[in-house]
Amino acid sequence: MINYVDLQNMIDSMYEGVLFIDNKNNRIVNRQFKRIFDIVGEDNKALTKVLEEYKLFNFTNHDGYAESEIFIGSKKITIESFCYRYLNIFEFDIILFKETTEISEARDEIEELKLALNSLKDVLDTAYQGFVLVNEEGIIIKWNYEKLFGIKEEEALGKHVEDVIENTRLHIVTKTGKKELYDVQRIQGHDMIASRTPIIKDGKIMGAVGTVLFKDIKEFTDLGKKLKTLESTVDKYKSEISRMYHANYNFDDIITQNVHMLDLIDIAKKAANSTSTILIEGESGTGKEYFAHAVHEESNRRLAPFIRINCAAIPHELLESELFGYEAGAFTGAKREGKIGKLELANGGTVLLDEISSMPLSMQAKLLRVLEEREFERIGGNASIKIDIRLITCTNDDLEHLANKNRFRQDLYYRLNVVKIKIPPLRNRLDDIPCLCDNILNKQMQSVGLTSKSVTDRAIFALKLYSWPGNVRELRNILERAANMSIGNYIDIQHLPDFISEKLNDDVIKTDVHTLKYKLAEAEVHAIVEALKHCNGNRTEAAKMLGIHRTALYKKLDGYGIDIKTIQV
Numbered sequence: 001m002i003n004y005v006d007l008q009n010m011i012d013s014m015y016e017g018v019l020f021i022d023n024k025n026n027r028i029v030n031r032q033f034k035r036i037f038d039i040v041g042e043d044n045k046a047l048t049k050v051l052e053e054y055k056l057f058n059f060t061n062h063d064g065y066a067e068s069e070i071f072i073g074s075k076k077i078t079i080e081s082f083c084y085r086y087l088n089i090f091e092f093d094i095i096l097f098k099e100t101t102e103i104s105e106a107r108d109e110i111e112e113l114k115l116a117l118n119s120l121k122d123v124l125d126t127a128y129q130g131f132v133l134v135n136e137e138g139i140i141i142k143w144n145y146e147k148l149f150g151i152k153e154e155e156a157l158g159k160h161v162e163d164v165i166e167n168t169r170l171h172i173v174t175k176t177g178k179k180e181l182y183d184v185q186r187i188q189g190h191d192m193i194a195s196r197t198p199i200i201k202d203g204k205i206m207g208a209v210g211t212v213l214f215k216d217i218k219e220f221t222d223l224g225k226k227l228k229t230l231e232s233t234v235d236k237y238k239s240e241i242s243r244m245y246h247a248n249y250n251f252d253d254i255i256t257q258n259v260h261m262l263d264l265i266d267i268a269k270k271a272a273n274s275t276s277t278i279l280i281e282g283e284s285g286t287g288k289e290y291f292a293h294a295v296h297e298e299s300n301r302r303l304a305p306f307i308r309i310n311c312a313a314i315p316h317e318l319l320e321s322e323l324f325g326y327e328a329g330a331f332t333g334a335k336r337e338g339k340i341g342k343l344e345l346a347n348g349g350t351v352l353l354d355e356i357s358s359m360p361l362s363m364q365a366k367l368l369r370v371l372e373e374r375e376f377e378r379i380g381g382n383a384s385i386k387i388d389i390r391l392i393t394c395t396n397d398d399l400e401h402l403a404n405k406n407r408f409r410q411d412l413y414y415r416l417n418v419v420k421i422k423i424p425p426l427r428n429r430l431d432d433i434p435c436l437c438d439n440i441l442n443k444q445m446q447s448v449g450l451t452s453k454s455v456t457d458r459a460i461f462a463l464k465l466y467s468w469p470g471n472v473r474e475l476r477n478i479l480e481r482a483a484n485m486s487i488g489n490y491i492d493i494q495h496l497p498d499f500i501s502e503k504l505n506d507d508v509i510k511t512d513v514h515t516l517k518y519k520l521a522e523a524e525v526h527a528i529v530e531a532l533k534h535c536n537g538n539r540t541e542a543a544k545m546l547g548i549h550r551t552a553l554y555k556k557l558d559g560y561g562i563d564i565k566t567i568q569v
Contacts, residue, residue: 004028017097021060023090027051036077036097060093065179065197075099080201088182134161135207138171148212149188165210173198173208245305245345249293255439258429264291264421271419272298277371277391279416281399282423285473288394289354291421296350301390304349307342312355319363321379330380343376347387356393356416357402364409371415391416426468426475433463436472440479441491453483456492466500488525488562528556537564 008028011018017033020026029047034040037050051057054070059081066081080096130149133142143156151164161170167186173179173196180196192212199207251265271278272295280288289308296306314322325341326334343351353359359367370376371391375384393416400417402408426432437455445452455463459482468474482495493501527546535541543553557564 015098019056019095019097020092021057021095022092033097036075036099037072056095059095065199067201131209131211132156132161132165132170133207133209134170134174136174136205138162138174140164141207145212161210168210170196170208170210174205177205245307245349247293247296247302247306247350249290250297251294254287254290254294255435256429256432257435258424258432260424261429261432264423267419268295268421269298271295273300274419275390276418277393277416278419278421279399280392280394280421280423282394282396283425283471284396285471286423286425287472288396288423289352291423292352292392292394295392296352296390299350299390301349305346306350306352307346308352308354309342310354312358316360316363319359320366323363324366324376324378326379327381330378334380338378341376341378343370343387343389344385346389348389350390350392353391353393355395357395357397357399357408361409364412368409368412368415371412426471430464433475434460436475437463437479440476441483444480444483453486453489453491455479456490459491459493459496462493462496462500487529490522492522524556525562528553528562532564539564 004026007020008030011020011028011030014030014032017036018028018030019033020028027047029039037054039046039050054072059066059068059079060083065083068079068081070077070079076099078098082094082096084091084094130145130147131142132140132145135141138161140156140159140161143151143153145156145165146152149165156164161168165187169180169183169185177198177200179198180194183194183196185192185194194210194212196208196210198205199209251269254261254265256262256265268278268291278292278295280291282288292308293306296302309322311319321334321339321341323341323343325339325344328334328336328338330338353367366376370387374388375386377384399408399413403410403413434455437460441453441455463475470477478497478500479491481497482491486492486495528542531542531545532539535545539553539557540550543550546553548556556562
């Protein structure tokens with residue numbers, strides 16, 4: 001762990017200007033840096049302006065070491081960038097700035113580097129097992145391997161690196177100028193992981209730095225195994241989250257031949273691959289959730305989680321923790337280990353907020369902040385959590401009307417109402433009833449093994465006379481009941497509930513035209529059922545009673561889908 005107070009004191013004592021940037025984008029500069037760039041005091045705005053004006057972020061080099069030059073007015077500034085890594089993961093960059101006119105001989109440069117390394121010793125000790133610095137001749141001028149090798153610095157200084165470290169190649173790097181990273185080196189009976197980096201100035205090799213990352217290759221192997229296990233565990237949990245939270249429907253599951261509905265599907269498909277929020281309005285049972293699922297399945301987020309939250313089903317006092325999660329001990333009754341919120345679980349995917357109109361106003365303000373800033377804090381936490389989610393909301397209320405009545409936040413309404421899909425009720429698309437009936441009955445046949453059935457023309461006519469307050473959901477329930485009530489392949493008017501069948505008066509029934517084929521089939525089914533009842537289910541006796549061969553009776557039973565088990569004898 002880097003102590004930034006100590007680090008500030010160390011770099012303030014250095015000769016060069018120093019810019020320190022770690023992997024969390026913390027930035028620290030020393031007094032010399034401020035002098036070079038004319039920054040007065042602790043003026044963060046001036047520092048930011050300097051970083052942007054001279055594009056100093058471009059000098060960070062995550063590959064190791066780099067150097068360049070810039071001009072500040074007439075001053076020529078030499079820039080050196082050092083990148084420090086641990087386990088090949090970027091930890092921090094140190095960028096040194098020095099006026100060229102102040103550069104002396106290479107030996108002076110090495111001395112200054114020694115001072116810099118000595119100043120940063122505590123920082124380097126947290127990243128490496130140790131380090132050694134040699135000059136261009138391979139002579140040790142800085143030693144930090146006492147703990148690792150048991151050799152004190154005074155015993156190593158001034159000696160050639162080959163005389164102190166067995167199997168070293170550091171002196172070779174001072175000749176080739178090529179980095180050697182993560183090499184296995186046998187030292188004192190241990191296979192260590194070492195890196196060697198040349199120090200080059202103005203095209204001249206001034207020396208090299210050697211570091212040891214692992215004092216035994218077994219540490220490296222063990223770490224690799226741990227990382228592999230951790231990666232496997234993370235993949236397992238990701239897979240589990242995707243399995244638990246996925247969409248169940250796509251656009252093929254939205255059954256319609258209505259022109260307006262087909263237009264809405266086209267709009268939803270076009271919006272699917274955008275990041276815009278989608279507001280789906282419609283009465284209960286119209287299929288709002290089908291559209292939400294289908295949008296996720298059509299989008300490029302289809303492999304990420306699809307998480308549904310019903311704002312009306314969760315008590316208001318629990319909705320915040322459900323959405324945002326909480327830290328350990330955030331409130332009485334909280335889990336000891338804390339809880340991840342649904343928004344965090346859905347990162348990279350889609351969140352469906354159903355019954356959004358039921359969300360309390362206090363929560364609406366927090367949701368608006370999430371949508372604007374794409375971040376939030378857990379309950380009881382201080383750290384901001386960045387998220388990338390696609391939000392879809394559903395409601396059976398007129399959200400604009402609620403916003404105008406101050407019963408829903410207007411600013412949130414405008415943020416949600418980017419793409420609006422208003423699904424018409426079933427009574428406004430009665431032309432969909434025939435195809436919906438076929439689809440619903442086919443699914444029932446597949447799921448519960450019912451005989452294949454179809455709805456007669458006059459039953460369809462009766463269904464179209466009904467107002468359908470429960471929309472498609474009500475139609476599904478009525479057809480399920482009718483399928484259980486009917487015997488054979490047809491659902492007719494008498495199988496429908498009275499409140500639907502009574503919509504047809506006697507005149508309509510008398511003038512309803514049926515084909516001869518249907519009339520004959522209806523008469524045959526009735527005769528077969530009556531014969532089976534009379535013969536207590538004995539098919540042989542029933543065939544004799546009907547005056548047909550037993551095999552012919554079997555074929556008619558199969559053809560009409562008559563299940564003898566359902567006939568009350």
